Amino acid sequence: MNSQNYRLITIPISHYSEKARWALDRLKITYKEEPHVPVFHRFATMKYDGSSVPVLAT
Numbered sequence: 001m002n003s004q005n006y007r008l009i010t011i012p013i014s015h016y017s018e019k020a021r022w023a024l025d026r027l028k029i030t031y032k033e034e035p036h037v038p039v040f041h042r043f044a045t046m047k048y049d050g051s052s053v054p055v056l057a058t
């Protein structure tokens, strides 16, 4: 599977986001992180029917 276009929507200081980064790096899955300021992250996550971060858009 081509993971080149994977986008990880995060709040940078979130430990949930750090755990997702850790897992993706551990599995050598490439992705581009899209960091957001808390509260405004919802504009990014709601496009995927989500609310909290992390969201991995594939």
Ligand SMILES: N[C@@H](CCC(=O)N[C@@H](CS)C(=O)NCC(=O)O)C(=O)O
Residues within 6 Å of the ligand: 011, 014, 015, 016, 017, 042, 051, 052, 053, 054
């Ligand atoms: N069930 C989710 C919870 C993630 C979660 O609580 N993320 C926090 C990180 S600070 C968050 O996005 N909080 C803000 C919100 O829910 O809009 C998971 O395990 O990934």
